[in-house]
Amino acid sequence: MVAVRPKMKSTSEKLLGKNVLVFLNYGEAASEQSPKWTLLGGQRSADYSASAEEIDLTDKTSDGYGDAEAGVKSTELTVELIVKPAEQAVKELWAAFEADEPVHLLRWSKSGRSVINWYSITSMEETAAHDDAAILSVALKGKGAPKTQDAMPDPRS
Structure with missing residues (x-):
């Protein structure tokens, strides 16, 4: 008989931050039609946010409570990287920033929702x-509506 160690059965799958990567x-x-996704090396974080401006609809008949609707939507991506001077994709980010050019990025999630969009680089800050x-x-600030995809294959394969 072969000795085995039982494995705990997962009741739900959870997305781990280490499985979320950003590609240029x-x-x-x-x-844009035939992307060549290049990993941004040295990633520590890849934070994505989507928001909508508030349109205030409160009037005198609101019984003292506010009323609002969602207005113009925007997206933002913040990436933190360990500096690796030889990383070509990071050099390209710097070049795009200097030239005021948007970049086409993929925030890929191994088992969740992946997001593709054009972004304007609004800040590059290096600390040491x-x-x-x-x-x-x-x-980075998104330019227009992002494209999303669930269960996208790993772009490195």
Whole structure:
């Protein structure tokens, strides 16, 4: 008989942050229609947010309570990277920032919702504490409506 160790059965699948990665559409013959997804190396975080401006509809007949509807929507992506000077995709981010050009990015989720959009780079901040790795924080604002896909295959394969 073979010795085995029982494994706990998962009651629900949870998305781990380590399974969310950001890719830049960059490479030979890359285009919006035929993307070449290149991983941004050194990632520590890939935070995505979607929001809507508030349209205040409160009037004198609102019985003292506010009333609002969602207005113009916007998206933002914030990526934190350990600085790796040889990373070509990160060099391309810097080049796009300097040229005021938007970048085409994929925030890929291994088992969840992946988001593709064009983004304007609004901030690139590099910190270098004496007792930590040098970190590049990149803030990006979405341009238009994002495209989403559930269970997208790994772009590296």
